[in-house]
Amino acid sequence: MLDAPNNIPDVVIKRLPIYSRALVQILATRQRTVSSNELAMATGSTAAQIRRDLSYFGGFGKQGKGYDVERLLAAIREILNLNEQWPVVLIGAGSLGQAVARYGGFAEQGFVVRRVFDHNVDRIGMRINDLVVQDVREMAELVRQEGILVAILAVPAGAAQKVADDLAKAGVKAILNYAPSTIQVPDDVRVHDIDPVAALQSLTYYLTPSEAQARGVSHRVS
Amino acid sequence: MLDAPNNIPDVVIKRLPIYSRALVQILATRQRTVSSNELAMATGSTAAQIRRDLSYFGGFGKQGKGYDVERLLAAIREILNLNEQWPVVLIGAGSLGQAVARYGGFAEQGFVVRRVFDHNVDRIGMRINDLVVQDVREMAELVRQEGILVAILAVPAGAAQKVADDLAKAGVKAILNYAPSTIQVPDDVRVHDIDPVAALQSLTYYLTPSEAQARGVSHRVS
Numbered sequence: 001m002l003d004a005p006n007n008i009p010d011v012v013i014k015r016l017p018i019y020s021r022a023l024v025q026i027l028a029t030r031q032r033t034v035s036s037n038e039l040a041m042a043t044g045s046t047a048a049q050i051r052r053d054l055s056y057f058g059g060f061g062k063q064g065k066g067y068d069v070e071r072l073l074a075a076i077r078e079i080l081n082l083n084e085q086w087p088v089v090l091i092g093a094g095s096l097g098q099a100v101a102r103y104g105g106f107a108e109q110g111f112v113v114r115r116v117f118d119h120n121v122d123r124i125g126m127r128i129n130d131l132v133v134q135d136v137r138e139m140a141e142l143v144r145q146e147g148i149l150v151a152i153l154a155v156p157a158g159a160a161q162k163v164a165d166d167l168a169k170a171g172v173k174a175i176l177n178y179a180p181s182t183i184q185v186p187d188d189v190r191v192h193d194i195d196p197v198a199a200l201q202s203l204t205y206y207l208t209p210s211e212a213q214a215r216g217v218s219h220r221v222s
Numbered sequence: 223m224l225d226a227p228n229n230i231p232d233v234v235i236k237r238l239p240i241y242s243r244a245l246v247q248i249l250a251t252r253q254r255t256v257s258s259n260e261l262a263m264a265t266g267s268t269a270a271q272i273r274r275d276l277s278y279f280g281g282f283g284k285q286g287k288g289y290d291v292e293r294l295l296a297a298i299r300e301i302l303n304l305n306e307q308w309p310v311v312l313i314g315a316g317s318l319g320q321a322v323a324r325y326g327g328f329a330e331q332g333f334v335v336r337r338v339f340d341h342n343v344d345r346i347g348m349r350i351n352d353l354v355v356q357d358v359r360e361m362a363e364l365v366r367q368e369g370i371l372v373a374i375l376a377v378p379a380g381a382a383q384k385v386a387d388d389l390a391k392a393g394v395k396a397i398l399n400y401a402p403s404t405i406q407v408p409d410d411v412r413v414h415d416i417d418p419v420a421a422l423q424s425l426t427y428y429l430t431p432s433e434a435q436a437r438g439v440s441h442r443v444s
Contacts, residue, residue: 008427013424013427014424016423016424016427017417017419017420017421017423017424018404018415018417018420020423021402021403021404021417021420022404025379025403041406042404043404044404044405044406044413044415079427080423080424080426080427081426081427081429082423082426084426086422086426086429088422095321095324095325096321096325098321099317099318099320099321100418102317103317103318103418105402105418105419106418106419106422108419109419109422109423111419111422149429150422150425150426150429152418157247173428173429174422174425174426174428174429175425176418176421176422176425180243180327181243181247182240182243182244182264182265182266183266184263184266190425190428191266192421192422192424192425193240193266194416194418194421195239195240195243196322196325196327196328196374196398196416197239197327197328197330197331197333198239198240198243199239199398199414199416200308200310200328200331200333200372200396200398200414201238201239201242201302201304201331202235202236202238202239202302202414203372203396203397203398203412203414204302204303204304204306204308204372204396205230205235205238205301205302205303206395206396206412207303207308207371207372207395207396
């Protein structure tokens with residue numbers, strides 16, 4: 001049993017799942033040790049940052065020998081509580097919600113969508129795999145009863161805050177937010193926003209419109 | 223026309239779309255100026271960070287008066303090249319790819335999915351809205367011909383690197399990567415990874431398994 005290091009900065013915590021993902025792939029090739037350079041390549045990071053981040057764990061890297069893949073992976077999984085199964089509620093059964101409910105990657109990693117809610121009567125009762133969409137008015141009560149801590153929000157921007165308020169009151173502590181709006185939550189609730197449009201918008205900064213225009217592919221719209 | 227500031231740090235660029243998103247919502251309420259405190263509330267940031275980030279733009283905030291919403295929004299949109307329309311290719315027509323192709327939010331913001339590719343013969347020829355899934359072997363040639371700079375990757379982890387290599391060679395400069403693996407690209411290509419499982423994994427760090435176990439909702443799987 002590892003002593004859980006305290007006060008790991010949030011930015012490091014956000015990178016740990018990426019290291020874990022890469023270590024799983026490396027382990028699958030039966031490679032036993034990995035250098036910070038190799039791990040940097042596999043994660044799009046730098047060797048210096050890897051070493052700095054992993055120094056919070058202590059004792060897994062030996063000068064010139066690299067990290068023991070299996071032990072490092074086990075340590076990261078322990079730190080991130082990835083050896084648990086986490087029941088999840090999903091709110092929103094539109095096309096995104098349906099894709100989330102059908103995506104096998106969550107359950108594989110211990111995040112099992114247990115219930116799906118929507119407010120739309122056309123969707124309530126709809127079957128998605130082995131789940132039946134329930135009325136969002138039943139959400140708070142069921143989340144509380146079942147002690148569910150993790151929620152995925154796949155509702156329109158305008159509905160996100162109200163649903164998040166209800167989830168927080170019902171005891172949810174972690175929200176993956178697909179709604180394209182910022183939600184306010186109490187201090188003991190963590191939110192991770194996924195906004196693919198915002199992601200694309202931060203990428204186009206690096207494109208030169210003039211170049212695109214020269215190639216005839218970009219059209220000014222205002 | 224605004225002088226585009228140079229050398230804005232990547233972390234600031236990543237936050238600008240979130241400010242833009244909030245400013246659009248604020249503008250919709252007919253509010254004309256916004257303080258750094260209000261913008262912090264609306265974006266989950268801090269007033270100090272907002273002021274620091276927006277200082278790169280210069281001249282939009284007056285001491286005690288806040289920012290002119292419309293001018294600040296226009297400046298951010300200009301910086302991020304959001305007044306352009308960007309044709310996009312989507313690779314992968316599985317359930318995630320289909321959800322991406324059907325999602326209206328991309329086109330609303332100027333990212334128009336022009337072509338969808340897959341390698342699976344069962345999917346090639348399939349219709350998604352007004353798009354027909356094409357053979358991925360036609361991808362490089364069409365991307366090059368049409369000068370497309372932006373791609374969305376919705377393929378399995380194992381296929382991502384090969385597709386990214388082909389995209390980069392064909393001239394793509396910005397990739398939104400939904401595949402749960404890190405891809406290596408030339409220096410002039412930007413990648414933004416979206417991995418919802420990794421996002422959830424960074425959230426469970428903050429949950430105490432013991433608490434969850436006491437509530438009977440967490441089950442150790444190893």
